[in-house]
Amino acid sequence: MTRRRATLIGGIAILLWSSLALFSVGAAPVPPFQLNALCFAVGAGVGLGWMWAGGRRVRLPRLAPRVWALGVVGLFGYHALYFTALRNAPPAAAGLIAYLWPLLIVIFSGFLPGERLRWPHLAGATVSLIGVAVLLGGGDTLGAGNALGYAAAFACALFWSGYSVLSRRVGDVPTDCVMLFCAATALLSVPFHLAFEETAWPVGAAGWLSVLALGLGPVGLAFYVWDVGVKRGDIQLLGVLSYAAPLLSTLLLILTGVAAAEESLALAALLVVCGAALAAWGSARR
Template sequence: MRGGRFLLTSGLTAIAPTLWGSVYLVSEDWMPPDRPLLASTVRTLPAGLILLALTRQLPKGQWIWRALVLGALNIAAFNFLLFVAAERLPGGVAAMIMTVQPMIVLVLSVLFFKDRIRPPHLAACLLAVVGVALVVLKGRVALDGLGVAASLGASVCLAFGITLTKRWGRPAGVGLLSATGWQLAAGGLVSLPFMLGVEGLPGSVSGKNIAGFLYLILFGAVVSYALWFRGISMLPASAVSFLALCSPIVATVLGFVFRGETLSVPQLFGIAVILGAVLLMQPRPGRTPAPRPPIGPAADLRREPTANRAE
């Protein structure tokens, strides 16, 4: 990837967590209340089926179980645990705990890609923690053990999902939309029996609910995950993981715009600090290392050009 394309690739990838930040507002205002599994399943399964119908490519061989693993990590388990954490913890606490996700990805990058943890990586982690704390934490907060465990679990799922998606790539001849559809459909299928068994179907849905469903399917899943997985294929895993921190920024700004929530000077400073951490982790034009050959199981896959580490 040429130096001039780094900023564009990072910017397009950042659209995904930007849309995810809006999903919180839509879920709270337009979706049936207290049905996190319904929101997760309706968001992902129809989106996956739409992409499969458009591309007409199904996984074969080892990619059947790989799609299930990635769908469970990136979609089903992550979304379910995130909704549990959101219900049992103040949003600020959940967002703070989720900042461990980029740190986990850094460690996994050492194990899977032989990357090195450098001083800029450590500085970015510190800036991320400080920035998110300034944006989302207000006064005293109560901790719930199950909520903390769910938030940590969501962080682990997303970290492993990013890393394995990067490592496995996608099969030769399979396009981005097909691979995205596999993961969304697999994640939705994993969530479906839990949704039916635990929550069941709502007794009725309103026009507002339908509008919420459509937004979650089209923007919260199809568009966002296609851009997200594209970014994973073209950027270092650590760079993508830090882009996820854009989500709490967007959620905070949307709360200010649409709900009249206050946006203090410390919060504005925190947003600037988070953006600094994100930018610090993005690849720099003109300093792209020579690409390394694929490692292990990924050696037989056709990969898009990648920058394998952020310096």
């Protein structure tokens, strides 16, 4: 598989993650950890389809403890911290801090063997980050009373960027093994749900379809294609292109009537596109 093709496959995850907010709204009032358990169970099933589509039998290798730790901490840890951040800080500000992970991917990837961090990558990531700030700012200000939420959001960015970059270090582990990480995340979410939440099921067919869509897409197939992208593709370009996820997510919410259009959207779109183009130019110079 060529580097360019792997990058394109990884980019599918960004498109799928743009629907995360929309389907999460549709899955209300299911609490976070219960939703985690349901969606990642479906995501594990997606792994079976992934192997079947590739003509492979379900025969997964034994994984080293460090690989298990990376996969489970990356998937389960990220979502646990993300939900904690949204509960303990203004959502817009917490979301902005959490979305530092694409910028951190670009920076951390420069330390990988065979990679080189160029100034267009840093400049593009910075411009795109400003675009996300315009999009998610929403007038919220940082406050000391929200310290737990902001700390969780920053840890969330560290977890996912660390997972994405370190996945390159275990590039010999087949993408099929993501199914195991999804299954482990689903199982771990159950005791957390029972300990901290009250059970609530989706409302009607629309609610159940939203849960299914989450498990099939942004909390399912997205992890498999992302694994291909970060292991074999241009991880720096993928990091910058990831800033399109909150932008596309907002556009989807507006088109479906869940959110209202804002004047800052056009400026945010321009900044995100310019940042991605700058990073793409930096990669093309290779």
